[in-house]
Amino acid sequence: MIARTRTYIERRFEILIATLLLGGVGISAALLVAGVALFLATGSSGYGDVTSVNALIGPDAAAAYPHSFGAILRGVVELRSFAIVELGVVVLIATPVVRVAASVLLFFAEKDQVFVAVTVAVLVLLLVSIFLLH
Amino acid sequence: MAAHAFGLVSDPLPIAGFLFVMFATSFAAGVVGSLAGLGGGVFLVPLLTVGFGLDIHYAVGASIVSVIATSSGAAAAYVRDRMTNLRIGMFLELATTTGAITGALVAAFVRPQTLFLIFGVVLALSVLPLVRQIGEELPQGVRDDAWASRLRLAGTYPDRRLGPVAYQVARVPVGLAMMWIAGLISGLLGIGSGVFKVLAMDVGMRLPMKVSTTTSNFMIGVTAAASAGIYFGRGDVLPVIAAPVALGVLSGAAIGTRLLVRMRNTTLRALFVPILLLIAVEMILRGFGVRT
Numbered sequence A: 001m002i003a004r005t006r007t008y009i010e011r012r013f014e015i016l017i018a019t020l021l022l023g024g025v026g027i028s029a030a031l032l033v034a035g036v037a038l039f040l041a042t043g044s045s046g047y048g049d050v051t052s053v054n055a056l057i058g059p060d061a062a063a064a065y066p067h068s069f070g071a072i073l074r075g076v077v078e079l080r081s082f083a084i085v086e087l088g089v090v091v092l093i094a095t096p097v098v099r100v101a102a103s104v105l106l107f108f109a110e111k112d113q114v115f116v117a118v119t120v121a122v123l124v125l126l127l128v129s130i131f132l133l134h
Numbered sequence B: 001m002a003a004h005a006f007g008l009v010s011d012p013l014p015i016a017g018f019l020f021v022m023f024a025t026s027f028a029a030g031v032v033g034s035l036a037g038l039g040g041g042v043f044l045v046p047l048l049t050v051g052f053g054l055d056i057h058y059a060v061g062a063s064i065v066s067v068i069a070t071s072s073g074a075a076a077a078y079v080r081d082r083m084t085n086l087r088i089g090m091f092l093e094l095a096t097t098t099g100a101i102t103g104a105l106v107a108a109f110v111r112p113q114t115l116f117l118i119f120g121v122v123l124a125l126s127v128l129p130l131v132r133q134i135g136e137e138l139p140q141g142v143r144d145d146a147w148a149s150r151l152r153l154a155g156t157y158p159d160r161r162l163g164p165v166a167y168q169v170a171r172v173p174v175g176l177a178m179m180w181i182a183g184l185i186s187g188l189l190g191i192g193s194g195v196f197k198v199l200a201m202d203v204g205m206r207l208p209m210k211v212s213t214t215t216s217n218f219m220i221g222v223t224a225a226a227s228a229g230i231y232f233g234r235g236d237v238l239p240v241i242a243a244p245v246a247l248g249v250l251s252g253a254a255i256g257t258r259l260l261v262r263m264r265n266t267t268l269r270a271l272f273v274p275i276l277l278l279i280a281v282e283m284i285l286r287g288f289g290v291r292t
Helices: A008-040 A053-057 A069-077 A081-109 A112-133 B015-034 B043-051 B056-078 B087-109 B112-132 B146-151 B172-189 B194-204 B209-234 B239-260 B265-287
Strands: B155-159 B163-167
Touching: A008 A081, A008 B015, A008 B043, A008 B056, A008 B087, A008 B239, A053 B015, A053 B239, A069 A081, A069 B265, A081 B056, A081 B087, A081 B209, A081 B239, A112 B087, A112 B146, A112 B163, A112 B209, A112 B239, B015 B043, B015 B056, B015 B239, B015 B265, B043 B056, B043 B112, B043 B265, B056 B087, B056 B112, B056 B172, B056 B209, B056 B239, B087 B172, B087 B194, B087 B209, B112 B194, B112 B265, B155 B209, B172 B194, B172 B209, B209 B265
Parallel strands: none
Antiparallel strands: B155 B163
């Protein structure tokens, strides 16, 4: 017995989601590799020279480089290695958010109002946590 | 395992060596994590803290980011394999994201020892139902409850040995409540909390094991993104740790995903029980200060 077969939109959507997820992860991985390679090549985080591992994982390690989106983008333009790594992290965090946004469109196309509400609520929760709660 | 190999010691490894060891460790965690449908963090946080002596807050920060990579990489493959139930996943994300935000906010006020203790207890608890239910690949006699009918959650998935398998969905409110707790644990400990997501669907809603594990992987990324944004803004995601860890887990998960579709559910479950128990004991000993 087949309880429920997939619609055409759903099949297309599965491919779209897989592409989105792989694309986001791929771009992120490329940025992480580029950032690490630049860091190893130059020996500089872009925010001061690095002499030991301890300086990078000590209690105040995070204070030395930016966490805001604007400062990270400026650092990337200036080819600072840690800024490139941080952009990779930002892209990774954004990937599931984009996936949820795409889901809203799927359920809108299917005229499934309950699931439009469900996915919009999840999207709002994500955006609030990323932009408001730190 | 040598404790504190790279902790704040007097004779640290060269930076390139540190990056490589972080990568290799995370690769192993990624393979095992994706086989178990756990997301990798369950093995990663103990390895980074107990194994290498990293500050648990940084370990959690790197882990939660890598968890997104694992989930997204594996989920893409599962979605194309048609094993994931998208509707169930998205509906339950309401509960996991709410829980994750709560967990990430609370984590800032919790002592490291307490985090170790909670981590160990979470692992130990997650092993018990696996032991009790070993051998059940396809739950029998499951009927849709009112929520499942209203939300049209039932589905079909292709099994390599059995062909297309149709299934229904029981006790959705129980699943929802368990998913909030799964999200809370994810946000608090920086793990995908796949064990609890799988439990919510497997024990709570009585879905087939393969649907539970793949849908869990699908949900983990969204759950982790909710708390990762909070950890990132707080400065707990260090580039020198997060980059090799994310890349390692990602490549490990890619390998694990290819192995999963060729293995039987029963084999999978039995494999992870002793591993999880060992890690649980180690973390609890840390929590009580028996190990430092």
